[in-house]
Amino acid sequence: MLGGHKVQSLTCGYCGSVLDANDEFKVVKTFKDLKRPYCPVKIGMRGRIHGVDFIAIGVLQYRDNDLSTWVEVCLYSPTHGYAWLEYGHGHFVFSRRTRDLPEYDGVLHHKSPFVANGYLFKTHSIYDATVTFVEGELTYLAQVGDRARVIEGISPPIGFSIESKGNEQEFQLSEYLVPADAYSAFGLDADEARARAQVHPLQPYEPTSLTSGLRLSGLLFTPVALALVLYTLMLGSGTALINQTFSAKEIYGKAGAVTHQFEITDAQRLISLDLYSSMNNAWGFFEVVVKKSGEEIFSMGKQISYYSGYSGGESWSEGSTDAHAYFKVPQAGTYTLEISGEGGTGSTGRRPQARAISVQVREGVKVSRYYLALLVLSALAWGAGWYSKRRFEAARWDEDDDDDD
Amino acid sequence: MQLNCPSCGSEVPHQLQYAKLVTCPSCQVTLFLEDDVVKNAGERASIAAGPSIFSLGQPFTHRGVSYVPHGRIRFDYGKGFWDEWWVSSDTGESSWVSVDEGDIAIEQPLSLNGAAPTFESLMVGSNVTVGPQNLLVTEKNEAQCIGYEGELPEVISVGETHQYVHLSGHRGLLLTIEYADDGTHIYKGLWIDPFEVNA
Numbered sequence: 001m002l003g004g005h006k007v008q009s010l011t012c013g014y015c016g017s018v019l020d021a022n023d024e025f026k027v028v029k030t031f032k033d034l035k036r037p038y039c040p041v042k043i044g045m046r047g048r049i050h051g052v053d054f055i056a057i058g059v060l061q062y063r064d065n066d067l068s069t070w071v072e073v074c075l076y077s078p079t080h081g082y083a084w085l086e087y088g089h090g091h092f093v094f095s096r097r098t099r100d101l102p103e104y105d106g107v108l109h110h111k112s113p114f115v116a117n118g119y120l121f122k123t124h125s126i127y128d129a130t131v132t133f134v135e136g137e138l139t140y141l142a143q144v145g146d147r148a149r150v151i152e153g154i155s156p157p158i159g160f161s162i163e164s165k166g167n168e169q170e171f172q173l174s175e176y177l178v179p180a181d182a183y184s185a186f187g188l189d190a191d192e193a194r195a196r197a198q199v200h201p202l203q204p205y206e207p208t209s210l211t212s213g214l215r216l217s218g219l220l221f222t223p224v225a226l227a228l229v230l231y232t233l234m235l236g237s238g239t240a241l242i243n244q245t246f247s248a249k250e251i252y253g254k255a256g257a258v259t260h261q262f263e264i265t266d267a268q269r270l271i272s273l274d275l276y277s278s279m280n281n282a283w284g285f286f287e288v289v290v291k292k293s294g295e296e297i298f299s300m301g302k303q304i305s306y307y308s309g310y311s312g313g314e315s316w317s318e319g320s321t322d323a324h325a326y327f328k329v330p331q332a333g334t335y336t337l338e339i340s341g342e343g344g345t346g347s348t349g350r351r352p353q354a355r356a357i358s359v360q361v362r363e364g365v366k367v368s369r370y371y372l373a374l375l376v377l378s379a380l381a382w383g384a385g386w387y388s389k390r391r392f393e394a395a396r397w398d399e400d401d402d403d404d405d
Numbered sequence: 406m407q408l409n410c411p412s413c414g415s416e417v418p419h420q421l422q423y424a425k426l427v428t429c430p431s432c433q434v435t436l437f438l439e440d441d442v443v444k445n446a447g448e449r450a451s452i453a454a455g456p457s458i459f460s461l462g463q464p465f466t467h468r469g470v471s472y473v474p475h476g477r478i479r480f481d482y483g484k485g486f487w488d489e490w491w492v493s494s495d496t497g498e499s500s501w502v503s504v505d506e507g508d509i510a511i512e513q514p515l516s517l518n519g520a521a522p523t524f525e526s527l528m529v530g531s532n533v534t535v536g537p538q539n540l541l542v543t544e545k546n547e548a549q550c551i552g553y554e555g556e557l558p559e560v561i562s563v564g565e566t567h568q569y570v571h572l573s574g575h576r577g578l579l580l581t582i583e584y585a586d587d588g589t590h591i592y593k594g595l596w597i598d599p600f601e602v603n604a
Contacts (some may be wrong), residue, residue: 004506022484050600078456080599081507096507099596100577101541165529191544 002044002057003076003137011058011142013043013135018143022351031144034133034319038063039071039087040188043136047186049094049177050148052080054072058136062129074138082139084172090196091203092182093159095174100312102171108151116160117173122151123200124397129163156396157204163238176202203393211388218382225375229368238272248354251286256340264363267332272365273302273325283319283355284343291336292329300325326367337361408443410436417443424556426476428593434551437560452479452488452552458604459490461555465604467597468513471495474502476555480548486550491557499558502580504594509602510579512594517550521591524568524584533572540572540580 001021003005009028016031036057041047047055058074064269070088077083083096102121104114112123131146151162159174166401196203207215241262250257264271275286283305290297302325308317329335339359343352408417414433424435426446435446459465464473472492479488487505494500503510522533528541534540550565567585574580577596582589 006506008484052600077507078505079458081505098577098598099508099543099573101573101575103575224551 001137001196002055003074003082004078006082006139006389007057007137009078009138009140010140011134011136014060016144018134018141019387020141021137028141029143031134034144036135037069037071037133039073040183040193041073041076041085041087041186043073043179045186047075047083049075049083049185049295052077054080054083056136058138060138060142061129061133063132064127064129069132071133076137085177086174089200090179090194091200092177092179093174093200094177094182095161095172097158098173100171100173102153102160107260108153108162114153114160116153116171117158119155119158119160121158121160123151124154124159125128125152126150132287133205152201154396156202159202174202176200176204195230197393201396203396205389205392207385209387209390214381215385216369217387218378218380221374221378222382224370225378228371229375232366232368232371236368238270238362238365240312241271241361241363245356245358245359247356248352251284251339251341251357252343252352253263256338259337259339259359259361261334261336262361264329264332265336267329267363269328269364270367271327271329272360272362273327274322274360274362275304275324276322276360277355277357278305278321279306279343279353279355281309282343282349283344283357284341284352284357286339286341286357286381288325289338290327290329290335291338292331294336297329297335298327300327326365342405350400408438408575410434411443420493424475424558425560426557426576428555448563452477452554457488457504458602459488459502460604463601463604466501467602472500472502473533474555476553478557478561479551481551482548484550486552491555500594507599508549508596509599510581510594510596512579512581512592515580515591515593517591521582521589524570524582526574527570527582535572535580538572538578540574540575540578540582542570543573544571545569 005014008021010021010025013036016034018028020028041056043056043059047054054075054077056073057076060072061069062072063069070086073085075083075085082319086093086095098117100117102114102116108114108123110123112128114121129148129150131142131144134142134144153160153299157176161172161174163170163172179193179196180190182404183193210369242259244259246257273288277284285303287299287301289299295388297323302323304323306319306321323365337359341352343349345353407413410429410432412434413429413432415429417427417429417436426435428435436443437446440521459474461474464471472494474492476491477488479486487503490502490504492500492502498513500511500513517536522575526532527545529542529545531542533542534541536557546565547568550561550563552563553561567583570582572580579594579596581592
């Protein structure tokens with residue numbers, strides 16, 4: 001016998017005979033043609049878990065309502081008593097009996113909370129577990145076909161189960177073991193471990209280094225980018241230098257239009273040029289020449305086109321009624337803008353629409369688009385980490401992404 | 406007051422004036438004090454050595470409290486045995502630590518207002534109210550002393566039997582009722598996790 005005095009049955013894994021340890025090892029029942037399930041930890045193996053030496057003394061295989069199966073290895077320590085090592089789909093869970101009674105209101109159902117052993121658990125599964133294989137020494141008279149009603153609560157990596165058999169109820173406190181640690185505990189080669197399938201309810205979320213890095217950078221840069229965006233939006237509009245409106249006759253005339261003079265005080269500061277027109281179903285192309293003391297510094301072309309209509313019961317529009325440009329001047333001083341334009345209406349008209357053009361120049365603007373891009377990218381990075389965890393938790397609860405839970 | 410062993414004459418440890426049973430350090434006979442006279446308790450059944458978290462005189466801690474085991478009694482309950490360690494804590498309290506293959510509980514005597522339920526009235530699996538507590542009867546059995554060692558707060562004999570019932574409550578609460586010839590004794594304590602014991 002490998003176990004202590006609480007061993008109550010011994011089952012032969014070859015002939016399937018169940019022997020009652022309390023009745024001179026009389027054969028209680030015999031189960032033939034049982035197929036031994038796979039488990040890397042076998043009867044007789046010794047291992048060390050949390051600093052305590054255990055020996056594997058018995059094996060049970062269970063099947064639940066969904067026909068999913070798993071193995072539970074009964075472990076014995078002369079100093080720490082009996083425990084269970086559950087193995088299924090590549091996952092390991094270490095469980096031992098607890099005397100703490102769970103506290104909850106009413107009846108437990110899916111996701112109901114309850115408290116036990118100082119943890120707050122959420123009910124994860126309620127199912128019937130049926131024994132399909134027995135071998136070795138166990139602390140009770142276990143037989144193939146025995147059935148227990150199980151309620152499992154999770155607080156990953158810790159779990160709590162309530163097992164009811166007949167008029168008996170037993171409580172187990174469980175802990176998820178990283179497979180490499182479980183293999184190492186029993187002196188097994190972790191390289192031979194079978195890959196983990198599915199997400200175990202108690203499995204802690206372990207982000208990859210990529211998702212960790214993305215999430216961390218997102219956490220770091222998102223608030224920074226947001227602050228910069230807000231700063232540029234609130235304080236980055238600059239100082240207005242000119243705000244003039246020209247008639248279509250002036251802009252589209254042969255001579256074009258010339259703005260008032262304006263002073264640029266700091267050549268290092270960004271200048272913005274905004275053109276606006278209330279044209280509709282028309283376009284205008286404007287050449288803007290920047291002059292300092294009458295001398296051309298540089299020129300640029302900007303286009304405004306806006307079209308709208310009503311088709312198939314819906315309104316539509318395309319284009320924009322304004323145009324923008326940002327530039328810097330080589331030196332501070334007095335500047336003017338000369339603006340000349342051409343335009344048309346519709347798609348083929350060559351006569352510009354008789355709508356005024358507003359011109360505004362501001363000094364010291366701050367462009368938020370780059371910070372906005374940083375905000376979007378960093379938020380996406382953080383979101384990638386969040387989504388990875390969200391998917392993991394959905395798999396833990398066996399929920400589809402489309403579920404509302 | 407100096408006390409001497411009636412078997413070998415050696416000076417008896419002074420703890421005898423506080424504990425009820427002590428072991429003579431010279432001849433290992435168990436001694437007890439009655440009417441200021443040191444008496445031989447008779448041959449004590451030695452407890453077979455085996456793996457244990459606890460050992461006499463070796464301190465251990467649980468949740469920040471330090472304890473020292475002074476004595477041990479072994480009881481047989483038919484299907485197996487358990488040990489009752491008499492320990493004192495660094496807070497000055499004495500307790501009993503019962504150990505049965507990893508099932509460990511720390512208990513102290515409890516004075517109950519009113520009578521305790523009788524042994525016959527309690528059924529395993531039933532709920533019972535004791536004082537303000539609503540408890541579940543989890544074990545009911547009879548135990549026999551099969552050995553003891555060290556210092557103990559009571560005189561006990563090998564072969565003594567008593568009936569007992571375990572009642573469990575929330576947060577590991579344990580109530581043990583012992584029905585002995587000298588009366589009913591109640592102990593209250595907690596089941597503890599052996600992984601939380603540091604020895």
